[in-house]
Amino acid sequence: MxxxxxxxxxxxxxxxxxxxxxxxxxxxxxxxxxxxxxxxxxxxxxxxxxxxxxxxxxxxSKEDLLLATLVKGAQEFAEEVLIELDENSDTRTELGRFLPPMLRKLYSKETAQLLRVVVSVGGHSDIGRRFFNMLDDQIWDSVTRFLAGQVERGMLRSLDPKLMSDHLHCLCDGEIITLLMGAMDPWDEERVQRETKYIIDMFLRVYQIDRS
Structure with missing residues (x-):
């Protein structure tokens, strides 16, 4: 009983x-x-x-429901793009593993719709800030740790890993406003691969140590 x-x-x-x-x-x-x-x-x-x-x-309230929805969305986003970056591997190789799933998810129709909702409540709520903080904590903190390991190994220049991570983040987000405004279609696989190469080349041109 x-x-x-x-x-x-x-x-x-x-x-x-x-x-x-x-x-x-x-x-x-x-x-x-x-x-x-x-x-x-x-x-x-x-x-x-x-x-x-x-x-x-x-x-x-509807605000509480939206926040819970965004929390779930941030968790799903992180689960899809977050990988274990190997600090003992080549920088280009690891960024080549990390960036494609990140760009696929970031420049998708679903993410654009979700971000438009976040922007729409940003003027009278802290929901947007909390949403982006969750993504930063789960994804970009791990990237910063990876870059710090690359600096320690002498693969990247001896600069602030957080600054490097922020720069990489900006390179990834460079076209997001165009997508949110509806002036660009979500990225197909060809675009993802092309932008991956561009971002890695640009990043390493600034931070990789020249061994020639």
Missing amino acids: HDDVPRKSQRATRKGRERRDKILEVASEVFREHGFEATSMSQIAALAGGSKGTLYNYFP
Whole structure:
């Protein structure tokens, strides 16, 4: 009899997580498609297959729901692009592994839609800052550590690894405004590979030690 209590609790917890994930999945699609202002909690509740009251039990406000959606989006972004960079390997080789998945994800239709939502709430919320901080903490901190290792090995010039990482970040983000404005299509694989080579060449031209 007593053994049924924890099992029921576990089932309820699992069901609650599944329900929350479903809400976030629907909310992500609706926010990206319609934007923050044009999206209502009633609309999301209906599409998620529940009541607005149930939705508010999970998320007290539309802002809380958006933040949770962006947190999930940042986590998924990081999971897709984050790789273990080998500090003992060649700099060009490791950047050649890291950049293509980063650029594919960054210059995709889905990311552009998500970033437009982030920008739209940036003037009256800290949600945008928190979203970008999550990406920086998960992705670019690891890049900074890798570059620091390359400096220690004498592969890169003895400069601030954080500055190098910021420069690489800027090279990756160089066309993102054009994408967000709808003045450029999401990148196909040919564009990803071409830009990967350009970014690596540009970065190493500045920071790689000339051994000739």
